[in-house]
Amino acid sequence: MRFKPRPLKKDVSFECKFCLDCCKERFIYLTLYDIRRISENGHDVEEFITLTSSEGKIRFVLSYREWDLGCIFQDPETGKCKIHEYKPLICQIYPFMVSHKPLGVEGEEPLEYGGEKLWIYYDENCPGVGEGDRIIRREEIAELGLKFKRELDMTDMDRFNEMLDGDKSGTSL
Numbered sequence: 001m002r003f004k005p006r007p008l009k010k011d012v013s014f015e016c017k018f019c020l021d022c023c024k025e026r027f028i029y030l031t032l033y034d035i036r037r038i039s040e041n042g043h044d045v046e047e048f049i050t051l052t053s054s055e056g057k058i059r060f061v062l063s064y065r066e067w068d069l070g071c072i073f074q075d076p077e078t079g080k081c082k083i084h085e086y087k088p089l090i091c092q093i094y095p096f097m098v099s100h101k102p103l104g105v106e107g108e109e110p111l112e113y114g115g116e117k118l119w120i121y122y123d124e125n126c127p128g129v130g131e132g133d134r135i136i137r138r139e140e141i142a143e144l145g146l147k148f149k150r151e152l153d154m155t156d157m158d159r160f161n162e163m164l165d166g167d168k169s170g171t172s173l
């Protein structure tokens, strides 16, 4: 499902409806932090990583099923995430998005957070936004967005190989 951005101008409630839509046909970029957490929970890297390239950089993305392009960790019947407790940062941010520049969407305005200007959006296609009792604060989303960017900037093939070598020799990063 394509992300349809709308500016998030205030804190909002959110409750997932498990509509089966959002964990398909999307590139889920993984950071080394994500890869380590998932592999520490018993998954082989070969099982869940696919390599791709973006803007001249190698990127690690979550593997997907051939038959419906769904994430391999999504239960295709219930829509639930099988690795919810340690799902990737980008999945923790969804149905929101943090951008370091405006996307050109009507009504957008920056949030100053952590010494940076950030633009925060929600996915208009997600039926869980505005539902339930759990309030999501914009600062919470911004914090996760900054963490994702920090971790993604440190994710490359050399560090990935170092991580694997460290695991084989019993040491870790």
Ligand code: SF4
Pocket: 015, 016, 017, 018, 019, 020, 021, 022, 023, 079, 094, 095, 125, 126, 127, 128, 129
């Ligand atoms: S689109 Fe929204 S409601 Fe549907 S499964 Fe994804 S997060 Fe949940």
Ligand code: SF4
Pocket: 022, 023, 028, 062, 071, 072, 073, 074, 075, 080, 081, 082, 083, 084, 087, 088, 091
């Ligand atoms: S890891 Fe979980 S939340 Fe993320 S895309 Fe896969 S099933 Fe969805």
